[in-house]
Amino acid sequence: MKYTTFNREQFNVFKQPMFFGENVNVSRYDMQKHPVFEKLIEKQLSFFWRPEEIDLSQDRSDFQSLSKNEQHIFLSNLKYQTLLDSIQGRSPNIAFLPIVSLPEVETWIETWAFSETIHSRSYTYIIRNLLNDPSVVFEDIVGNKEISARANDISHYYDDLITYISIYQLHGEGIHQIKGKAIEVSLQLLKEKLYLTLVSVNVLEAIRFYVSFACSFAFAERSLMEGNAKIIKFIARDEALHLAGTQHMLQIMANGKDDPDMQKIAYKLKNQARDIFIQAAEQEKQWAKYLFHHGSMIGLNSTILEQYIEYITNQRMQTLNLEPIFEKRHNPLPWINSWLSSDQVQVAPQEVEISSYLIGQINNDVYKDEFSSFSL
């Protein structure tokens, strides 16, 4: 099915599924099949922030005072965060926009990916502030074995979906000979790949990011690298919202409220979805071991971080109605919640109480007689 940037067909949007229906045409938001995406867009827009709003001058001297193993933990963690947001800044657009069929979902994907680019810009801002030569960090993201193993785990679902969508758009369904290889493409197969990709993105935002957040906040708990933690706090708030986005997509599919094929696929692939969670938790535990292989830091070591991975994995699986895989436990890092709760995100001084502050709100219900007691 060829992609068109403006579909000339007339169709009822309420009959379209989120993905693989008609190509979108008019970007209208007055009629919405799934209004939750509009709420997500509004929330994300109200969260808008820029890294330059946060002062990092103290962080540079804090960084110099860290021990070698702590510097390793801090920089490796930043590298991992940079990798995750590099992938998330582009992939939702490339993978999901060509197949999306509802304008509110399309705009949510764009808004979501855009906010990830702010995160990537933040890492450059942080690294530039810490090091005279930021290339040392950025170049290692591609060269470092541990990091590139992560990159492969994360991007292969996306890459596979993107390849199959390209073939589908050029050749449609059927068995196609491409570079001497017979490749079968069917809508069913594409939908299965989409489902698994969404689960893997959900895992990325639900588990992988939180391992890195824990490290960033552990430094700040000791009053070190606090500027960095403030930025990560904004990033964590955004990620919780993105997570809500993929949870909604997956649940809308599983409930059959959207595409009956997707409901069957969600049921059929339940075990595979579970495996994605299991694998990700294992990979993150490996990463925790790598982070602390030169030694741990005060307040955090690989054992506690691994317990946190188990705790957060269980929580996220429960939300998606999957049976938790690890032993039930309480949050082993209870202090992290004060960093993750968004009612405590410090915003501009005039809006201390509400972080989802809307700019340009004017009260129009003021009438002339309200000034009657004034005299000049």
Add this chain to the structure above:
Amino acid sequence: MSHIIKVIDGLLFIPKKELSILEALESQKVQAEYQCRQGFCGLCQVKLLDGEVEYTMEPIAYTNESNILPCCCKPASDIVIQLPQGCEFLN
């Protein structure tokens, strides 16, 4: 009028009116999960077995039909809730 919150296998109490259900549970030293406290992360969700709640902020997180987000709602009648990890108290 004040409403009663009953937590299955735990306690029964009348919370202060201004508190969200999550804050009310915390005031009783009940171990409650939370993260964003603004209705979008979904971590705090509990099962509402009986009664009605009123949201003070629009909830965005996905919840199962019988679940509520205690971080952003208050009781609108006497309610009975069940916590996913059971009712445990902070030391």
